[in-house]
Amino acid sequence: MKYQEREQEGIHYEIQRNCLIIYVNQDLDHHAVTYLRERSDRLIEAGNIRHVIFDFRDADFMDSSGIGLIMGRYKKVMFRGGKAAVTNVREGVNRIFQMSGLYQIIEKYPTPAEAVFGVNQKREGQTVHGLSRNGGKHEDHI
């Protein structure tokens, strides 16, 4: 299953297997976060999304607003046993992740393809399935 959509200001979303991939493609600041948050949440709710992947190949800059965005999406999928990952992270953005301690809860992969594979590999037994919130909606792997 492949789903693609283009959003204003170059942000690009793609669904691969059970992952939502968000190609950030611009400075990830408070301004970008305001519309990215709403859009990505709608896709997470609508699709069979378990994991969220943020790609930074074309993004040089991120500040604490980006940290809030990623943590917020992570909390959303966490209750479905999902993970958050980042890919193609360049040095500037990497420093922000390191400083914020975000790598303790999210995973880093070289590319989105590797992330899609990676987040579906390790299950680490951290099942939170008991917490099915939305009326016991069931998510299966595709």
Place this chain on the structure above:
Amino acid sequence: MGCRGMEESMKIIFDSNSENEAFARTVIAAYITRLDPTLEELADVKTAVSEAVTNCIIHGYSGTEGDIEMQCDIQDHDVWIEIVDHGVGIPDIAKAMEPLYTTKPEWERSGMGFAFMEAFMDELEVFSEPGKGTRVKLKKHIGKKAA
């Protein structure tokens, strides 16, 4: 180039519109180019400015309209930046500066704004009074050690 830096100062006033976060970063990056900063120093200053301006928009004016002032000066290899809003002010500055503390968790604020400013700059001072707005003073040494 004056050694007191008087003729190098710069001040801009812009609206509390979130698009101006990127504008402020672009302006400060252009302004400190004359100090020949490394890419890392440039990123540090841009991040700190971005955090301060975002605070004015989100906290100072809480999404409403208002003026944000950015005043800069260069003295030798030090850049001084003051970012000012005339919004609600901060009742407890020490509390506001605690890492992970935020008054806007529903907006998914990470509570790291001041922590980033502190980490990326050499000096950070915050002056604020409820109802009177907030003034954030940042300083950073750029490039080789000044003689």
